[in-house]
Amino acid sequence: MTYTPPIAEQRFLIDHVVRLAEVAGPNGFADATPDLVDAILEGAGQFAAGEFAPLNRIGDELGAKWSPEGVTMPAGFREAYKAYVEGGWGTLAGPAEHGGQGLPHTLAMVVMEDLGSANMGFSLAMMLTPGAVEALKHHGSPELQKTWLPKLVTGEWTGTMNLTEPQAGSDVGALKSRAVPNGDGTYAISGTKIFITFGEHDLADNIVHLVLARTPDAPEGTRGISLFLVPKILPDGRRNDLKCVSIEHKLGIHASPTCVMSYGDEGQCTGWLIGEENGGMRAMFTMMNNARLNVGLQGVSIAERATQQAVAYARERVQSARAGHGRDPVRIVEHPDVRRMLLRMKALTQAARALTYYAAGQVDRATLGDEAAKARLDLLTPLVKAYGTDIGCEVASIGVQVHGGMGFVEETGAAQHYRDARIAPIYEGTNGIQAADLVGRKLGLAGGSTFAGLIADMRGEAGGQAALSALIDLCEAIGGELQAASPDDRLAASYPFLTMLSVAVAGWLMARQAAVADELDGDPAYLAMKKAATRFYLEQVVPEAIGLAASARAGAEMLYAMDEDMLAA
Template sequence: MPYTAPTTEQRFALDVIADLPGLAALPAYANASPDMVDAILAEAGKLASNVFAPLNKVGDRTHARLDDGLVTLPPGFAEAYAQYVEGGWAGLGVPEAHGGQGLPFAVAVAVQEQLTSANMAFALCMMLSQGAIEALAAHASPDLQARYLSKLVTGEWTGTMNLTEPTAGSDVGALKSRAEPNPDGTWRIKGTKIFITWGEHDAAENIVHLVLARTPDSPPGTKGISLFLVPKYLPDGTRNDLRCVGLEHKLGIHASPTCTMSFGDNDACIGWMVGPENGGMRAMFTMMNNARVQVGLQGVAVAEAATQHALDYARTRVQSAKFGGGREPVRIIEHADVRRTIMTMKALTEASRALVYLNAAAVDRAHAGDAEGQGLADLLTPISKAWATDIGVEVASLGVQIFGGMGYVEETGAAQFLRDARIAPIYEGTNGIQAMDLVGRKLHADGGAHWKALLGEVRATLSDLGEDAELKLITPWLQDALDSAHTTSLWLAAANNPDDVAAGATPYLRLMGLTLGGWLLAKQALASRAHPDPQFAAAKRATARFFAEQLLPQVQALAASAMRGASLFYAISEDGLAAA
C-alpha cells in the first residue's frame, strides 16, 4: 500500500488554520521558520513513505510475538525504529531545555500524521513516548528528568502509559495496583495492567513505564492515585521485576504489542513517584490529553491513507457504462456515486485534519502562557478525539466500498485501514466519554466563554464569505449549522436533568465537529485565493462547497436529536430489550 505524504495540504493547513507564522513569532517556537518546517515535512514524508509504509502490511500479517516474557516485533521494525532515532524525530516538539528541537506541537503533529498514515501500529510507539515526555517534563523531579528524560527525547528509550486494569477500565478510580514505600525513597510496585500499548518490545534499549497505583492509606477513588516511573531496566542495568505476561489478539494494529503487564511478581519492582503523592491523575492527564489529540490525529491519518488508496483504485478500475448513457465501460471514478464517495472521503479528511491542527496550535499557545489558548484546547480536545476518530472509521469503511467485493478481501489492503482505525474511537477514553466530558465540563467552563468565542469566529467567517461571488454559496449552509450549534449549546447548558444532557452528548459532539469542520474548510477556501497553484485553490473551494452542501445539512438533524431528552431511551424495560 504505497503512501505519499500530503505535504502541500499539511503546510497549507498549518499556515491557515494553526497560524504557523503566529506561532513562530512566539519566543518558544522561534525555530519554526518556513524553510525549517518545509524541510521537516519533506524529510519526514520520505521516512513515512520509504521506511514505515512498506512495513505496514508486513506487520499486519506477521504480528508482534511473545515468548517467555519477551516481545519480538515483525521483521524490519527494529531497524526502522533505529532510523527514526538516528533522524532525531523523537525530540521534534520537545523544548530545547529538555534536549528537544523546540518546535510547535502543531508541527510535530503533522509529522506524526505522516508516520501514522504510513503505519498506524508502528506510530503508536512514538505517540506514547511523546506523551510520556510531556508528563515527565511537567511533573517529574529534576533528578528523574536528568536520569530518564534525555533518553526518551532522543528516542533511545520508549515510554508507556499504564492505567487500565482487569477491574478498572474507564473507571480509573477503581484500580487496585499498590505502591509501598522503601527506606531509600523508592517504591515497590505491585499489580497487573492490561491493554498496555508497546509495553514490551525489542526495538529500544529500555522502556519507561508510567504506572498509576495506590499508596498505603490513600483515599478511595481517583483522589487516592499516585503516578510512578517504573523502568524495564534499573539505573544499575539490572532487570526490574516486571514482565509482559500476555499479548492481545486484536482486530487490527497487529504489529503493535498490546500487553498485559505484571509488576512485582517477586515483590521487587522498583519505581519512583512522579509529582506529589495522590496527585497521579493530574500528572497522568497531562499525558492523556496529549494522547487524546494524537488519537484524533490517528483518525485523520487513516482517513488520508484510505482515501489515497481508494482514489488510486478508482482511477484505474474499469467497470460498467455511465448511468443513463452509452455501453462502453468507464473507470469507476467517472460514476457519479463513486465520485460522491471520493469527495466525501476527501472533505471529511481535510476537515478533521484542520480541526486537529487547530487543537494542536491551541495547545502550543497554552504552553506559551495564553489562557485563551488553554480554554480553546480544553474545548477542542474531546471533539478532536471523538469526531476525528469516527471520521477515520467512516472514511476507511467508504474506502472498502470503493473497492467493492475486492475491498472485503485482505489482499487489496483496504480492509486493514478499517480494522486498524476501529480501535481509535475506543482507547484514551471512549468517544461516548469524550462527548460527556464536552457537555458536562467543557461546555460550562468559564461560563461558556470558550464555545461562545469559537462560534463567534465562525460567524466572522460568514461575513468574509459574503464578499466572494462563489464562496457566498456556502453561507446559508454554514449559517444554518451555526444557528443549530448555538441553539443546542444553550439548551444543553441550561438542561437540569443529567440524563437529558448525557442523552444529547454524542449527537452534540458530532454536530460541533461538522460545524467546525465546515467553518475551517471555508477559511481555507478563502485563503486559497492567494495560493500560487490554481488547481490546488480550485480544489479547496470545491471541497468547502461540497462539505457545506452535502454534509452540513446533517447538523440540523443532529441538533433535533440532541435536544430530545432521555425518556425514550428508557421506554423499553431491560427484559423487553432482551426479549426474543
C-alpha cells in the first residue's frame, strides 16, 4: 500500500485553522511566504512517499537488530536517513543561529506527519531530536549550545530522552541514576534507563542523550532531579562509557529500537549539566511537551495511513449485493455499514489533525511572545497527546474491520497500522497521566481564565450547531465542578472529561472549516468532502461525547465498590 500525502488538507488547515498568515510577516516568520509553504508541503510529501514509505513493511518484518557491538537498522534505512539530513528537513523550525531555518513549528509538524504516515517506526528517529534542541536552546549554556546544537539541528546527530528506570516507571521522582561532579565542570554518570527510543542505532555518527539523574545530597523526589547531556561520542572523539545492553521485543514499531541503556559501567561516563542543579524536571518538560505534541501527531499520521488503505481496499473489494439494489455483488464501499466506517475514519482523522495543527499554531504564536497563546498551548497539550493517539488506535482498528478477515492477515498491512498505533497512548506520559494533568493543573491555569477563554472562543463560533453548543456548555460546567471536587472524584472524571473537551475543541475547529468551505471558491470535490466529514463529526461524534457527562460526574465511589479480592475473583 502506497502513501499519498494529504497536501490539500494540510494546506487548508494551515490557512484556516492555524491561520499562518497572521504570524508570517515582517514581525514574525517573514520567510514563511505562501510559495515557500507550498514548496515545503509538496517536497515533504514527495520525500516521505518516495524514501520512507517503501521501507515501512521492511522495517516491520526485519526490525532493528541488537548485538554487543550496537544496533543496526535494516538495509535502506541509513541511506534514507542520510537523504533526510541532506534535504534539510530537520532544520525547518531549528534556531537560525545554530544552522536552522527559523521557520514556523507548524511546517515542521507537516513534515513529521508525512514521515509518520509513511513509516511510523522509522519516524521516531526524527521525533525526539527537536525536543532535545528545544531543551538545549532554553536551558543549555552557551558552550553546550555551540558544541551540540548545530549537528542536532541538521539531524547529523540524533537526540534521546532518558527518564524511565526499571524500578520507577512513570514515577520519575523514584529514579536512582547518579551524577557525581568530576571537579572540572563535568559529571560522572551512572545508572540504567529503559524504554529509550533510538538509544542506539547506526543511522548517525553520534547520539546525544539527555539523562535525568541525581547529584550527591540531592533532595528526594522530583525536586532533586537534574538533567545532563551525555553523548555517545565525546568532543575529543573518544567513545563514552555507555552502551545499549538490549532492545525490547514489541507489539509494533519494530523499526524503532527501544533500548535498555547502561551508563558508567566502567566508572567513566561523562556528562554535562543542562540548566540548574535540581532543575532537571523543568528542563526535561521543555523536551517532553514537544514530544507530546509529536506523539499526538503520530495518532494523526497512522490514522491517515489506515484510512487511505481502507478506502482503497473498499473501492476494490467486491462482495455481496447491496440490500434493496438488485442481486449483483458490489464493491464493499457501496454497503452502508462500510460507508459508515470509512466516513468515521475520515472525520476522526480530520478532527484530530485540526486539533494538532491548531496547537502547532499556538506554538508559533508563543514563539513570537504571545503569552495567551503559550497558556492555551499548555492547556491543549494533554488533549493533543491523548485524543490524537486514541483516534489513531480507533481508526487503525476500524481499518482492520473494513478489511474483514484479510485485515487480520499481516500481508495486507492493516494489522501493522494497528500494532504500530497501540504504543502511542502509552509513551510520553500515558493518556491517563494526560487526563490527570488536565484536571489537576491545566484547568486552573491563570486562575481558570485560560480555560474560560477557550470556552468563550469556542462558543463564539458554535452558533447554529446545537449539539456542539451543548457539549461546550457541559465542558464549562463540569470543568468548574472538577476544580472544586475532591482529588479522587476529580481523577475519576479526568478521562471522560478530557475526551469531552477534546471533541469540543475538535468540533469547533471542524465547524470553522465547514463555514470556510461554504464561502470559499475552490475545488468543489474537496470542499464537499470537508463539509460531509464535518457534518458526520458534529452529528455523530459530538453527541457521543455529550454522553460522557454522566461518567465525568459519577465520582470515584463506584470505582472502589469492588475491592481487590473481588477484582481477582
